[in-house]
Amino acid sequence: MTDNELINGCLEGSLRHQRELYNHYAPKMMGICMRYAGSEEEAEDMLQEGFLTVFHRIGSFAGRGELGAWIRKVMVNSALMYLRKTKKFQMQTELEEVDFFLESNESLFSHLSAADLMQMIQCLPAGYRTVFNLYAVEGWNHREIGEKLGISISTSKSQYSRSRKILRKMIETEAANSNAIRR
Amino acid sequence: MQSGDKGHLDGMFNDFEYEPRPELWDRIESNSVAQEGNLAPVFAGYEYTPNSRVWRAIANQLQSNRKWKAFVWWSVAAGITLLVSLGALLRPGQRVDAVKEGKSSKWANRDDDKRSDRDLVSKVEGVRASGPQNLITDIHHDQNNHAIPCHTTPSKDVYPRQNQYSYDQFQSVAQNSLSDRDDTLASEELMQTGLASRTPDLLKMESKIEISDLSYVDFTDIKEEPTGLKTRLGSNYSPLASAGPSSSLEAGAFQSLNSGTGSLDAGSNALGNEEVFQTPVSISFALQWYLNGRWSILPGLNYSRLRSEAKGADGINGELHRYTRDYLGVMVGLQYDIIQKARYRFYATGDLQYDIGLRIKDNYKTFVDGQAILQNTITGPLGNQAGASGGLGLCYRISKRIGIYGQGTVTNYFYQSEYNLWSARPYWLNVQVGISLSL
Numbered sequence: 001m002t003d004n005e006l007i008n009g010c011l012e013g014s015l016r017h018q019r020e021l022y023n024h025y026a027p028k029m030m031g032i033c034m035r036y037a038g039s040e041e042e043a044e045d046m047l048q049e050g051f052l053t054v055f056h057r058i059g060s061f062a063g064r065g066e067l068g069a070w071i072r073k074v075m076v077n078s079a080l081m082y083l084r085k086t087k088k089f090q091m092q093t094e095l096e097e098v099d100f101f102l103e104s105n106e107s108l109f110s111h112l113s114a115a116d117l118m119q120m121i122q123c124l125p126a127g128y129r130t131v132f133n134l135y136a137v138e139g140w141n142h143r144e145i146g147e148k149l150g151i152s153i154s155t156s157k158s159q160y161s162r163s164r165k166i167l168r169k170m171i172e173t174e175a176a177n178s179n180a181i182r183r
Numbered sequence: 184m185q186s187g188d189k190g191h192l193d194g195m196f197n198d199f200e201y202e203p204r205p206e207l208w209d210r211i212e213s214n215s216v217a218q219e220g221n222l223a224p225v226f227a228g229y230e231y232t233p234n235s236r237v238w239r240a241i242a243n244q245l246q247s248n249r250k251w252k253a254f255v256w257w258s259v260a261a262g263i264t265l266l267v268s269l270g271a272l273l274r275p276g277q278r279v280d281a282v283k284e285g286k287s288s289k290w291a292n293r294d295d296d297k298r299s300d301r302d303l304v305s306k307v308e309g310v311r312a313s314g315p316q317n318l319i320t321d322i323h324h325d326q327n328n329h330a331i332p333c334h335t336t337p338s339k340d341v342y343p344r345q346n347q348y349s350y351d352q353f354q355s356v357a358q359n360s361l362s363d364r365d366d367t368l369a370s371e372e373l374m375q376t377g378l379a380s381r382t383p384d385l386l387k388m389e390s391k392i393e394i395s396d397l398s399y400v401d402f403t404d405i406k407e408e409p410t411g412l413k414t415r416l417g418s419n420y421s422p423l424a425s426a427g428p429s430s431s432l433e434a435g436a437f438q439s440l441n442s443g444t445g446s447l448d449a450g451s452n453a454l455g456n457e458e459v460f461q462t463p464v465s466i467s468f469a470l471q472w473y474l475n476g477r478w479s480i481l482p483g484l485n486y487s488r489l490r491s492e493a494k495g496a497d498g499i500n501g502e503l504h505r506y507t508r509d510y511l512g513v514m515v516g517l518q519y520d521i522i523q524k525a526r527y528r529f530y531a532t533g534d535l536q537y538d539i540g541l542r543i544k545d546n547y548k549t550f551v552d553g554q555a556i557l558q559n560t561i562t563g564p565l566g567n568q569a570g571a572s573g574g575l576g577l578c579y580r581i582s583k584r585i586g587i588y589g590q591g592t593v594t595n596y597f598y599q600s601e602y603n604l605w606s607a608r609p610y611w612l613n614v615q616v617g618i619s620l621s622l
Binding site: 047056114115139 | 222223225226228229230231232233234236237238240241242244245246249473474475476477
């Protein structure tokens, strides 16, 4: 079934088409939700709300881009809404000195698989996790993140900086443990 | 270069500072994003199969939404049907209070200079027995202050719209016929217009004219006016004596008792002053469905109150008339969100509306030397109306689903059985406030 057929079916309210669309995109979208959630249950809640929004608002998909990209956008927004609603992230609003890394993410995380990295990201506090995801994975800048989450640019930078520190520490600890086992 | 010169500039730039251009940070940041955003490929192919319970929950939610929507649509349809049916049943002109049996002797007294009371009463009651009892709804006065119960002008409901004569022409003929008090002339004139034989309603009107032309009542002894509504009138006081024959309070008061036509302008004509209208305020409740990101449809109910006032000439000796009209309306609105924010939205709206007339409430006061010596409150049925409106509004979301809105609209009533503010001022601004429930 093509994307157009799926969209038209969903617009008509056909449950069969809605299921088809869900089956097609749910695993990918669940992957996204997992990055923002602290647990699988939370990710499922985000996914559920995200797909309900997709079915509710599919009429507003103009068809200019890919359906998958649009659903992904809806899903990220839905995850952020979920976190805001459940008050999962408490942003620190004080201005902190931000250290700038010369080291890129690529070199820091290059040896990690998506699943390993996912596990580490999930261990981050919700605020750090959210900003890290939006900045490092979605590619938003701090101004956009600030506007979306209702925080200042400085807070966003601070959160990102801290999340990186924590992740680096996790990686170092992980590496030390691996070396100890090898010996 | 000598070695001694080498140390000459040493330390000179230690405190040197230079403010970088503001866009430098943006460049650093964008480069940084180019670097930092590169974790996307790591997760590009990442998938995680959700538990099957997620789809079950989604499907349940979709189904219940569908049932709820169907329920709401059916409710709205049933509500509209019910209100339209009620509106049709309660049309003005059919519900104007009847002259109550047995009351006539209270308001009809002998006047030796004119025709016999007994003749009048028997004739009135004779007609009453033979025809509909909602005919006498108005009182006119002759120059000797004699009240003439009559039904001067039929409502627009009674007047056939497809007729070749304008409503104003028709009204004029009826009015003249009544004031002439010549039943033969009245009938002839009406017959000449060709209106009298067209509808059963107009035949009823002939009966009214017959009554009015034969009736003479001494107004000063009226304790209760013909509709059965109480008039607080002192037994020896005749307001006509002070108000004068051309500016009779009662003329205004009783005219508004008729099926509604001219109730507002009757008051203002009686006083000879412009009527002062207040901005109508409606209170509404609406359900909102988004058809897409911007467009939404809103069925709902609203309650409107129209108020106006007409004052006597000097405010010390004269009359004060207050008119109130209450409507309950069913509406369907189509809205387009011009600005959407998390908490509020600014929108343009177009509505279709059918208003059921709930009640006329007219209050008349006569002042002598600044004191209200006569007060009369009259309530009665009110006709329905249908119209279309357009305007702008602002809605503030107090929760995800519930919003409070206020909008200003201009309404054009294409069907209107009553004269009111919206007839007199078609482009008057209406203020509507309400609650919307988003589905």
